[in-house]
Amino acid sequence: MTGQFYRYQGKAWDTHFLPRLSKLQVSQLPNKEEALVILPIGATEQHGPHLPTFTDTLINEGMLTAAFDQLPDDCNIWTLAAIPYGKSNEHYGQPGTITLSAQTLMSIVLDIADSLTQSGFKKLLLFNTHGGNSALLNMMGREIRIATGMNVFRMDGGGLGIGAGIIDEREQKFGLHGGDLETSIVLAIKENWVDMNVAPNEIPNFPAGYTEKGSTNFAWIMNDISESGVAGNATLATMEKGKELIALSGEKIAIHLLEMKKFNLNSVKSGNKAK
Ligand SMILES: [Zn+2]
Numbered sequence: 001m002t003g004q005f006y007r008y009q010g011k012a013w014d015t016h017f018l019p020r021l022s023k024l025q026v027s028q029l030p031n032k033e034e035a036l037v038i039l040p041i042g043a044t045e046q047h048g049p050h051l052p053t054f055t056d057t058l059i060n061e062g063m064l065t066a067a068f069d070q071l072p073d074d075c076n077i078w079t080l081a082a083i084p085y086g087k088s089n090e091h092y093g094q095p096g097t098i099t100l101s102a103q104t105l106m107s108i109v110l111d112i113a114d115s116l117t118q119s120g121f122k123k124l125l126l127f128n129t130h131g132g133n134s135a136l137l138n139m140m141g142r143e144i145r146i147a148t149g150m151n152v153f154r155m156d157g158g159g160l161g162i163g164a165g166i167i168d169e170r171e172q173k174f175g176l177h178g179g180d181l182e183t184s185i186v187l188a189i190k191e192n193w194v195d196m197n198v199a200p201n202e203i204p205n206f207p208a209g210y211t212e213k214g215s216t217n218f219a220w221i222m223n224d225i226s227e228s229g230v231a232g233n234a235t236l237a238t239m240e241k242g243k244e245l246i247a248l249s250g251e252k253i254a255i256h257l258l259e260m261k262k263f264n265l266n267s268v269k270s271g272n273k274a275k
Helices: 011-015 023-028 055-069 102-118 131-148 169-174 180-189 239-262
Strands: 036-041 077-079 123-128 151-156
Touching (some): 036 055, 036 102, 055 180, 180 239
Parallel strands (some): 036 123
């Protein structure tokens, strides 16, 4: 995996992209009730002057492309097309930002889950790469479980801990949006979509104890915390770091996917004997 990403090329898309199958092929898939289906969820929102608004969706597809490279052909794990819009109202009104309301996004993921059950699928992963979607999708996992009976998993690209040892510590803590990590990854996936000439270095001045990743927090919109639309130091970004980050995310995601594939919800309750 070089990091460079060609949409719809590679193993993820040739052998594990569920919508490439025909109606007949989907109906004849063996062990459908044990298949793990991934619903990727990204965003289309401003990421500063240097990155495409498609950044989060692009990173999602890039990470999954790298992950499927690590998986056996017969893993019975499938991906859907990414939802390219998310709940991005923290960037509302900023050029290029397209946001769904919380209500709309909730309806979309629930409708997709319900449709999957109509085709016989029972295991769903909501794989998200936009921080602003996380809380809502965590909540929706349980809502989908109740409404459809599916076994639902959650995973965030931002929660994989891939920055350690590659991205400096200050940036790992305060680089929330469009900084070194995201910029490096997009450089690796789609270099010509990045303009490093205008990459900002703007680290918000969060008071001690109040960081986005801490235990206490305050509600903000991007206009409250950043002039450039970036929170982090994008000038540190390099394609080399991005290639490392993408490769590492692929390895970590592949491990999690195989665990989810094997996971048996019925064995969690201590009174039930695992089969
Ligand atoms: Zn982002």
